Amino acid sequence: xxxxxxxxxxxxxxxxxxxxxxxxxxxxxxxxxxxxxxxxxxxxxxxxxxxxxxxxxxxxxxxxxxxxxxxxxxxxxxxxxxxxxxxxxxxxxxxxxxxxxxxxxxxxxxxxxxxxxxxxxxxxxxxxxxxxxxxxxxxxxxxxxxxxxxxxxxxxxxxxxxxxxxxxxxxxxxxxxxxxxxxxxxxxxxxxxxxxxxxxxxxxxxxxxxxxxxxxxxxxxxxxxxxxxxxxxxxxxxxxxxxxxxxxxxxxxxxxxxxxxxxxxxxxxxxxxxxxxxxxxxxxxxxxxxxxxxxxxxxxxxxx
Amino acid sequence: xxxxxxxxxxxxxxxxxxxxxxxxxxxxxxxxxxxxxxxxxxxxxxxxxxxxxxxxxxxxxxxxxxxxxxxxxxxxxxxxxxxxxxxxxxxxxxxxxxxxxxxxxxxxxxxxxxxxxxxxxxxxxxxxxxxxxxxxxxxxxxxxxxxxxxxxxxxxxxxxxxxxxxxxxxxxxxxxxxxxxxxxxxxxxxxxxxxxxxxxxxxxxxxxxxxxxxxxxxxxxxxxxxxxxxxxxxxxxxxxxxxxxxxxxxxxxxxxxxxxxxxxxxxxxxxxxxxxxxxxxxxxxxxxxxxxxxxxxxxxxxxxxxxxxxxxxxxxxxxxxxxxxxxxxxxxxxxxxxxxxxxxxxxxxxxx
Amino acid sequence: xxxxxxxxxxxxxxxxxxxxxxxxxxxxxxxxxxxxxxxxxxxxxxxxxxxxxxxxxxxxxxxxxxxxxxxxxxxxxxxxxxxxxxxxxxxxxxxxxxxxxxxxxxxxxxxxxxxxxxxxxxxxxxxxxxxxxxxxxxxxxxxxxxxxxxxxxxxxxxxxxxxxxxxxxxxxxxxxxxxxxxxxxxxxxxxxxxxxxxxxxxxxxxxxxxxxxxxxxxxxxxxxxxxxxxxxxxxxxxxxxxxxxxxxxxxxxxxxxxxxxxxxxxxxxxxxxxxxx
Numbered sequence: 001x002x003x004x005x006x007x008x009x010x011x012x013x014x015x016x017x018x019x020x021x022x023x024x025x026x027x028x029x030x031x032x033x034x035x036x037x038x039x040x041x042x043x044x045x046x047x048x049x050x051x052x053x054x055x056x057x058x059x060x061x062x063x064x065x066x067x068x069x070x071x072x073x074x075x076x077x078x079x080x081x082x083x084x085x086x087x088x089x090x091x092x093x094x095x096x097x098x099x100x101x102x103x104x105x106x107x108x109x110x111x112x113x114x115x116x117x118x119x120x121x122x123x124x125x126x127x128x129x130x131x132x133x134x135x136x137x138x139x140x141x142x143x144x145x146x147x148x149x150x151x152x153x154x155x156x157x158x159x160x161x162x163x164x165x166x167x168x169x170x171x172x173x174x175x176x177x178x179x180x181x182x183x184x185x186x187x188x189x190x191x192x193x194x195x196x197x198x199x200x201x202x203x204x205x206x207x208x209x210x211x212x213x214x215x216x217x218x219x220x221x222x223x224x225x226x227x228x229x230x231x232x233x234x235x236x237x238x239x240x241x242x243x244x245x246x247x248x249x250x251x252x253x254x255x256x257x258x259x260x261x262x263x264x265x266x267x268x269x270x271x272x273x274x275x276x277x278x279x280x281x282x283x284x285x286x287x288x289x290x291x292x293x294x295x296x297x298x299x300x301x302x303x304x
Numbered sequence: 305x306x307x308x309x310x311x312x313x314x315x316x317x318x319x320x321x322x323x324x325x326x327x328x329x330x331x332x333x334x335x336x337x338x339x340x341x342x343x344x345x346x347x348x349x350x351x352x353x354x355x356x357x358x359x360x361x362x363x364x365x366x367x368x369x370x371x372x373x374x375x376x377x378x379x380x381x382x383x384x385x386x387x388x389x390x391x392x393x394x395x396x397x398x399x400x401x402x403x404x405x406x407x408x409x410x411x412x413x414x415x416x417x418x419x420x421x422x423x424x425x426x427x428x429x430x431x432x433x434x435x436x437x438x439x440x441x442x443x444x445x446x447x448x449x450x451x452x453x454x455x456x457x458x459x460x461x462x463x464x465x466x467x468x469x470x471x472x473x474x475x476x477x478x479x480x481x482x483x484x485x486x487x488x489x490x491x492x493x494x495x496x497x498x499x500x501x502x503x504x505x506x507x508x509x510x511x512x513x514x515x516x517x518x519x520x521x522x523x524x525x526x527x528x529x530x531x532x533x534x535x536x537x538x539x540x541x542x543x544x545x546x547x548x549x550x551x552x553x554x555x556x557x558x559x560x561x562x563x564x565x566x567x568x569x570x571x572x573x574x575x576x577x578x579x580x581x582x583x584x585x586x587x588x589x590x591x592x593x594x595x596x597x598x599x600x601x602x603x604x605x606x607x608x609x610x611x612x613x614x615x616x617x618x619x620x621x622x623x624x625x626x627x628x629x630x631x632x633x634x635x636x637x638x639x640x641x642x643x644x645x646x647x648x649x650x651x652x653x654x655x656x
Numbered sequence: 657x658x659x660x661x662x663x664x665x666x667x668x669x670x671x672x673x674x675x676x677x678x679x680x681x682x683x684x685x686x687x688x689x690x691x692x693x694x695x696x697x698x699x700x701x702x703x704x705x706x707x708x709x710x711x712x713x714x715x716x717x718x719x720x721x722x723x724x725x726x727x728x729x730x731x732x733x734x735x736x737x738x739x740x741x742x743x744x745x746x747x748x749x750x751x752x753x754x755x756x757x758x759x760x761x762x763x764x765x766x767x768x769x770x771x772x773x774x775x776x777x778x779x780x781x782x783x784x785x786x787x788x789x790x791x792x793x794x795x796x797x798x799x800x801x802x803x804x805x806x807x808x809x810x811x812x813x814x815x816x817x818x819x820x821x822x823x824x825x826x827x828x829x830x831x832x833x834x835x836x837x838x839x840x841x842x843x844x845x846x847x848x849x850x851x852x853x854x855x856x857x858x859x860x861x862x863x864x865x866x867x868x869x870x871x872x873x874x875x876x877x878x879x880x881x882x883x884x885x886x887x888x889x890x891x892x893x894x895x896x897x898x899x900x901x902x903x904x905x906x907x908x909x910x911x912x913x914x915x916x917x918x919x920x921x922x923x924x925x926x927x928x929x930x931x932x933x
Binding site for chain 2: 707710712740744749753757759774822
């Protein structure tokens with residue numbers, strides 16, 4: 001006689017019957033804990049909105065972000081029903097530009113995360129696992145990168161490579177991986193001498209397999225928390241580079257560059273500067289809320 | 305064994321000196337790496353450095369001559385060595401934008417950033433520490449949430465955007481503060497430059513009208529930097545205070561009947577002060593980064609603006625010189641914060 | 657011997673994810689100017705009982721009782737001001753580990769003088785004199801050096817003696833000793849206990865001695881309270897411990913190693929679920 005459990009009961013069961021059930025159950029519990037945190041939910045909503053808006057930009061934006069309207073009559077219009085956030089000095093609808101700019105923001109965040117995280121993990125786990133001179137050399141390199149403030153180093157790289165969104169992404173990624181490496185190394189050091197790692201070593205696994213198959217998954221959760229919390233900083237750095245003219249080049253609707261462009265008109269046409277800044281602010285805030293919430297849930301030691 | 309204590313004096317001196325030497329050697333190595341990174345970045349530039357000197361109409365002989373002059377024919381390591389030598393003698397090259405030695409430009413710009421960042425950190429500390437203590441003591445309640453949100457805004461808002469809005473509201477609309485720049489031209493020649501820190505110079509020379517003018521110029525950008533500094537400092541203070549308030553000695557103090565205010569401000573804060581001072585030093589370092597964008601918004605003639613101007617003029621040498629200086633100051637501040645930690649913790653410092 | 661402390665039905669509850677959890681469930685006893693020992697294993701609630709007597713139940717825990725009186729004062733309704741006068745002045749507590757219970761960034765002298773600062777009025781010179789006298793009373797041979805020392809510069813035994821000095825310098829009527837020797841080496845334990853013994857006798861204080869060590873409590877105290885799972889399972893005179901009635905107490909007595917017996921297999925404790933009810 002099989003008892004039928006609701007899906008929720010199955011997920012929360014104290015005796016999971018399979019590894020898959022245990023994993024799903026763990027994920028579900030994490031989700032429940034996260035859901036209890038209102039700020040984290042707001043953050044998640046903002047991030048999801050960003051993704052949706054970026055994906056559906058063409059559908060959501062009412063006007064073309066690059067081609068403006070009539071330069072005689074539609075420049076610098078205040079927010080209204082026809083132009084939700086007004087128009088800029090080239091008669092482009094700001095709301096549409098923001099919507100399309102979300103693609104750039106999402107791309108920057110995603111690419112930086114995708115590039116910097118594996119590098120950081122690799123450097124950190126290798127340094128932590130092997131120790132000795134490998135550790136010293138790798139950590140020295142990491143320290144050198146950490147010795148510069150992030151924006152400044154990114155500035156220097158973009159100066160060398162030339163302005164443009166790809167170079168900006170590379171520059172930010174180069175300056176982002178060091179903290180992840182430090183974190184991964186710290187985690188690796190605590191895991192390195194545990195019995196289960198020793199057991200795998202005794203079974204003859206090679207270091208590469210140990211690191212990638214076992215050490216990295218254990219580091220993953222704290223690195224993910226760190227990356228999420230970092231994303232706000234990445235967005236702000238990218239916006240800063242854009243503001244200085246070093247990111248996406250005009251007429252691309254990059255939010256930081258939009259602020260720089262609207263600077264001249266700030267006194268009488270405040271919306272040109274305020275709207276893109278609000279977008280940056282809200283998205284950063286969302287990632288911060290989400291990251292804080294994730295940390296409270298996944299890393300109870302850090303809970304205040 | 306009843307009460308043997310650690311021997312002070314000479315037997316503590318030796319390990320301390322050894323530790324200090326190792327620390328300095330480590331920092332020196334980092335500096336070297338810093339230099340190498342900036343050197344390499346300089347070589348990555350797609351712009352031909354020879355062309356930027358001779359222009360693109362020069363003849364081949366001129367090109368070749370300058371090529372050799374710049375040492376570009378030598379192997380990379382040798383070029384690095386020459387670069388090192390130049391840097392240690394203070395020769396960062398010449399800015400082709402200002403046609404002056406870069407080191408002069410940097411020295412002239414530095415005090416402006418120093419003044420701004422110092423003022424910012426002071427504001428951040430004066431506001432951030434009490435707010436952090438408040439948030440810790442009222443943990444979970446409204447005051448705590450408010451402080452956390454205020455701090456969170458500091459982590460999420462683009463500093464240049466807030467700066468622009470600040471100018472819009474406080475300068476353009478309300479007229480409470482002066483606009484961009486450090487000082488109005490009418491006052492600029494009143495003061496003989498002494499330290500380069502205008503607030504200090506004008507006060508020392510008794511030029512109070514100029515002092516007021518300088519103050520009204522610096523207050524907005526300093527408050528902006530101070531806000532960001534406060535966000536970080538208050539968050540860390542809260543964290544450290546929560547840690548201390550959970551300790552046994554706090555309970556022991558309560559057992560003694562010590563009033564709560566004293567437990568918070570004398571017992572717990574004094575213990576939290578040890579890591580807190582390092583946080584303040586780190587915040588100072590972080591303001592260097594913030595100053596780059598702030599100075600651009602406020603037309604502040606400091607290192608940050610120098611960097612961005614050079615950047616926009618593709619003056620690579622100037623950019624690298626500025627980056628290097630900022631990197632050195634950053635490392636120096638981090639080092640200072642490490643040293644302060646060892647100095648302030650009585651468990652670690654030497655007893656006379 | 658009038659009652660110094662009266663406790664009736666003390667209950668301490670902590671909220672947990674599974675609902676409120678009662679860690680102390682109806683403890684009652686009275687204390688005169690005598691020595692009472694509270695013995696129990698970890699989790700029995702003995703430490704929490706001690707803290708509750710000083711009103712120091714850590715939030716989010718709450719302590720309630722039908723009666724909680726110290727020398728006629730109803731502690732349940734005491735204002736913070738009253739508590740500040742009581743704590744240190746008339747009731748005090750010696751804690752387990754001086755490494756943690758002394759403020760690491762303050763000198764010993766300052767910490768002792770601070771106890772005096774909030775009870776009674778005396779000038780700085782007088783406070784210092786009293787602090788030094790107290791340090792001598794706990795048999796610290798070089799009181800001037802210890803006065804100027806930081807806690808980490810003292811050994812465990814010295815630190816605990818400094819703590820005792822700090823907590824007794826205001827001459828309270830009641831002392832709660834929460835595992836005062838558990839963090840010390842065995843040889844040092846005896847010394848510290850001797851000092852505590854002398855001071856408590858000299859001043860005619862009431863003492864509550866909380867420990868997990870039954871033999872220690874038995875030799876030191878007049879009466880013993882045995883706690884298990886938040887309840888007092890037995891209360892008896894220290895001299896009558898071998899005639900304990902409750903099976904838990906009997907089990908504890910059996911577990912004490914005896915030098916002249918060869919009990920094999922070594923006795924273990926079999927716990928009856930009914931004790932936890």
